[in-house]
Amino acid sequence: MGKLQDQALLKHSSYWQGNWQSAERSFNVTNPANGEIIGTVADATAADAEKAVAAADTALSDWAARPAAERAKFLMRWQQLMLQHQDDLGLLLTLEQGKPLAEAKGEIAYGASYLEWFAEEAKRVYGDTIPAKSNDQRIIVIKQPVGVVAAITPWNFPNAMIARKAAAALAAGCTFVVKPAQLTPLSALAMAELADRAGIPAGVFNVVVSTDAKAIGKVLTEDPRVAKFSFTGSTKIGKQLAKQCAGTVKRVSLELGGNAPFLVFADADLDAAVDGLMASKFRNAGQTCVCTNRVLVAENVLDEFTTKLQQAISKLKIGDGTYDEVDIGPLINTEACTKVDELISTAVTQGAQLKCGGKRQSDNSLFYLPTVLSKVTNQMDIAQQEIFGPVVALQSFSDETQAIQLANATEFGLAAYFYSRDIGRIWRVAEALQYGMVGINEGMVSNPTAPFGGVKQSGYGREGSKYGLDDYMDIKYLCLGGLDK
Ligand code: SIN
Numbered sequence: 001m002g003k004l005q006d007q008a009l010l011k012h013s014s015y016w017q018g019n020w021q022s023a024e025r026s027f028n029v030t031n032p033a034n035g036e037i038i039g040t041v042a043d044a045t046a047a048d049a050e051k052a053v054a055a056a057d058t059a060l061s062d063w064a065a066r067p068a069a070e071r072a073k074f075l076m077r078w079q080q081l082m083l084q085h086q087d088d089l090g091l092l093l094t095l096e097q098g099k100p101l102a103e104a105k106g107e108i109a110y111g112a113s114y115l116e117w118f119a120e121e122a123k124r125v126y127g128d129t130i131p132a133k134s135n136d137q138r139i140i141v142i143k144q145p146v147g148v149v150a151a152i153t154p155w156n157f158p159n160a161m162i163a164r165k166a167a168a169a170l171a172a173g174c175t176f177v178v179k180p181a182q183l184t185p186l187s188a189l190a191m192a193e194l195a196d197r198a199g200i201p202a203g204v205f206n207v208v209v210s211t212d213a214k215a216i217g218k219v220l221t222e223d224p225r226v227a228k229f230s231f232t233g234s235t236k237i238g239k240q241l242a243k244q245c246a247g248t249v250k251r252v253s254l255e256l257g258g259n260a261p262f263l264v265f266a267d268a269d270l271d272a273a274v275d276g277l278m279a280s281k282f283r284n285a286g287q288t289c290v291c292t293n294r295v296l297v298a299e300n301v302l303d304e305f306t307t308k309l310q311q312a313i314s315k316l317k318i319g320d321g322t323y324d325e326v327d328i329g330p331l332i333n334t335e336a337c338t339k340v341d342e343l344i345s346t347a348v349t350q351g352a353q354l355k356c357g358g359k360r361q362s363d364n365s366l367f368y369l370p371t372v373l374s375k376v377t378n379q380m381d382i383a384q385q386e387i388f389g390p391v392v393a394l395q396s397f398s399d400e401t402q403a404i405q406l407a408n409a410t411e412f413g414l415a416a417y418f419y420s421r422d423i424g425r426i427w428r429v430a431e432a433l434q435y436g437m438v439g440i441n442e443g444m445v446s447n448p449t450a451p452f453g454g455v456k457q458s459g460y461g462r463e464g465s466k467y468g469l470d471d472y473m474d475i476k477y478l479c480l481g482g483l484d485k
Contacts, residue, residue, distance in 0.1 A: 018202025059203025111163030145173030147227030253461025258414030268419035276443030330366035413456035
């Protein structure tokens with residue numbers, strides 16, 4: 001781990017109350033590309049999480065009382081530091097998560113863009129005046145920070161998922177405690193180091209790293225000092241955490257699993273559709289919640305589309321993300337590879353055809369070969385579960401009605417994509433898809449100006465955009481009376 005230009009970005013313990021905190025036990029962070037240990041980190045306990053919450057609670061009144069423009073300056077300083085250290089942060093992210101370096105640096109820029117966006121939005125928290133029923137009253141609406149925010153974030157975006165929650169929370173005037181995934185804590189700790197350098201006051205941004213997700217999760221969801229809880233992760237865990245939040249009636253935002261359909265209509269530009277699918281499917285080796293999970297192609301263009309797709313896939317370079325020109329890094333761990341193996345073999349047993357890939361590069365590695373399966377049906381597990389791997393599962397449809405019906409036949413509703421050049425169809429399909437985000441002739445929908453979030457069992461709440469602050473603010477109505485002479 002000698003390659004960072006700024007070695008001080010490699011931290012080894014949790015951060016709260018503006019200090020790096022030790023713990024009795026520690027755990028190793030490993031590189032999924034080669035199994036090497038890249039860092040050892042102090043393993044925080046539930047009691048530590050309580051201290052972090054206490055720090056956030058103590059810092060709250062001062063932070064909330066600062067003018068929005070002042071909070072914005074802190075966020076902008078943090079954003080600039082993230083960009084200044086983009087190379088180091090990107091390398092750290094690749095080493096602990098596996099995604100190719102260019103993608104990792106892209107994630108740093110993506111995370112930083114939320115800091116910039118919400119620094120700007122902080123200054124635009126407008127209230128309202130409402131015509132009163134009588135002349136001796138005025139009705140005014142103001143918005144106030146909800147209070148202490150706690151978050152649990154996933155390993156697939158170790159920087160950006162923290163940045164987009166923390167940026168909105170801090171901009172709104174909330175303080176923040178995050179538990180990052182235990183597989184990828186180093187990026188979170190590097191962010192804390194830069195928050196510290198940006199001068200963000202003690203207790204405003206806190207990071208608790210731990211292998212005891214259950215115990216830390218219990219504190220963050222049940223402590224009455226936490227007013228709002230935000231989670232990105234699986235639907236199963238999200239449901240459990242939401243239940244835990246019910247006891248103290250916390251505000252909750254959940255960005256959960258997806259099962260994105262990618263529809264290719266006969267009138268689509270097939271080359272553009274292949275490009276869009278490559279971006280949507282193979283980003284982070286297929287390990288994103290918005291990754292395409294099912295590819296539905298009009299039956300009369302299926303063969304042509306499949307040929308073009310296989311040509312594009314044959315050019316993908318798989319390997320250690322720190323090597324030049326790698327497109328696909330390793331999956332995160334052995335369990336992830338086993339899950340992909342099982343989904344593929346079950347699909348084949350059920351009648352799907354393996355056209356390429358379908359296995360790891362070598363027996364013990366975590367590099368999974370880009371895979372294409374044809375003749376998939378919507379009833380198969382591979383079409384109903386999140387694959388989280390580089391597998392294209394191809395289905396066909398006969399007409400628009402069937403395409404929409406198949407696309408919506410899932411309990412999830414995060415992202416969907418479709419390709420068509422027919423303007424009438426574009427409106428019909430966009431409105432009929434039961435998803436929070438729809439890419440139309442576009443395979444990448446994520447950016448800070450847009451509301452990211454799902455419907456159905458993919459969760460609720462929106463991150464980014466002008467709506468993103470709402471999740472972190474309470475509306476207060478003031479009734480000013482006694483104004484008659
Ligand atoms: C996710 O996979 O949870 C987030 C992906 C994104 O922000 O684009």
